[in-house]
Amino acid sequence: MxxxxxxxxxxxxxxxxxxxxxxxxxxxxxxxxxxxxxxxxxxxxxxxxxxxxxxxxxxxxxxxxxxxxxxxxxxxxxxxxxxxxxxxxxxxxxxxxxxxxxxxxxxxxxxxxxxxxxxxxxxxxxxxxxxxxxxxxxxxxxxxxxxxxxxxxxxxxxxxxxxxxxxxxxxxxxxxxxxxxxxxxxxxxFSPVDGRVLPGSIEERLQLYEERLELEERGRDYRIVRQKFLNYRLKLGWVKRKKETLPSYILPYSVMKRRYTNGKVITVADGLYWFNREEIRLMTLERYNELAGTRFGRTDELVFNPPPFDTDLAVREEAGLGLWDLSPMIVLDEVPEGKLEIFIEAETYRDVREILVPL
Ligand code: SF4
Structure with a gap:
């Protein structure tokens, strides 16, 4: 049958x-x-x-x-x-x-x-x-x-x-x-063009269930437990200067109160450029490479082939934006002088995901 x-x-x-x-x-x-x-x-x-x-x-x-x-x-x-x-x-x-x-x-x-x-x-x-x-x-x-x-x-x-x-x-x-x-x-x-596995996503779950099969094949016991966490999805974002869109990379947990703002850099400290609106921080690709241990030559390479999600969380932390900090952090090839327009549409939300615990 x-x-x-x-x-x-x-x-x-x-x-x-x-x-x-x-x-x-x-x-x-x-x-x-x-x-x-x-x-x-x-x-x-x-x-x-x-x-x-x-x-x-x-x-x-x-x-x-x-x-x-x-x-x-x-x-x-x-x-x-x-x-x-x-x-x-x-x-x-x-x-x-x-x-x-x-x-x-x-x-x-x-x-x-x-x-x-x-x-x-x-x-x-x-x-x-x-x-x-x-x-x-x-x-x-x-x-x-x-x-x-x-x-x-x-x-x-x-x-x-x-x-x-x-x-x-x-x-x-x-x-x-x-x-x-x-x-x-x-x-x-949400299926990022960069193929990155996002937290709490189906792709993350697929990896988990593949890993559990490997554990079973090796005769190793395990538990699948649930974890509550703050999740994040970027829907759309861009940076413009004089109406021209600049290659930009928006790090996770970058949230704006209003989706659009414009302004300029007011301070530079420790490789971070502080913007005068929405607590935005900008950094050069060079600085990102230093913090992430990567060697990207251009920001658009980073956009289409980013490192794992956790690397970006570590970069935020290294740059002084630790847990609970939802300030936008944006990477540009170079941070230009003058006025910039910034748009970020993103959501943070409570979520639950599964975690594989080998015993
Ligand atoms: S049975 Fe399920 S998958 Fe098929 S059309 Fe209905 S809701 Fe969609």
Missing amino acids: LVHICCSVDSHYFLQRLREEFPNEKLVGFFYDPNIHPYSEYRLRLLDVQRSCAMLGVELIEGPYDIEGWMSAVRGYEHLPEKGARCSICFDRRFTVSAEKAREIGEKKMTSTLLTSPKKSIGQLREAGEKIASEQGVEFVTVDYRIGGGTQRQQEEAKRARLYRQDYCGCIYGLTMQREEQERLADEL
Whole structure:
């Protein structure tokens, strides 16, 4: 039986129950979820499904990540809430490709771990699954493992197996709506052009879950604990002189009361140029290189290939801006004389992240 898999929390318990109910069926997992956004979240969920299937001894096939096809399919339905028409199209598409895969590999039956997700309607899934599977000559198997305390056992099993628990369904539209309702920044959608791993980001979590796999392979025990911290995201920033934008690098935790200001340098001390507005400090690239232990020749090189986030925190501290200091700090090739215009749109916010503690 081909089992379409959406995530490890749903599949881990579901596969075990399926095995009990269909002991003579060979189960083949099929991870086909191009709805998941961004791609790093897709990789994170896949990584955990691979781990879960390896634990259970279930073969797993990865489907294509055809996000463009998925987005064209749901075009016009972007604004609809979860459980609406967009979700029906989303299920249809995932079931269609899964049914084609089942037929391709000669499986006569298929099902989906979406059936066990507490937020999905079984009726809606069964209707779509049966119709689509029959078009490919495949039987859609509807099972309900939520009843009789199933959902609770699924949660316990997820905890016991230390599975990755996502907190949104998957697509960019559902995520955006959820974050708006929660009045939370959708920081999952920040993907810096420089490829830097930001604190509390999906990329950071992906690294953590890869590291835990290495620990498991070496037989080393660990804990994943949570940490509350002040997070930061820079949305947009620039420095202009005489209407010309200068290459500039804005260090993390640079926050302005108003997003725009203009003024000039009033003091130079210890390699820092003190601006007369918004407690802004400027520094030359040369000074940054000294403090960071780097050798950038131009500020735009630094912008596109910055050192790790923690290096910038150390630079701020070395320059006298320690913990709790949210003054903007900006690196320029040279700090020019005369008037400068500065724009910074950034957010600091309370956040929680996971930390891996080897034991
Ligand atoms: S909310 Fe979930 S089920 Fe609905 S369209 Fe988005 S990813 Fe698919």
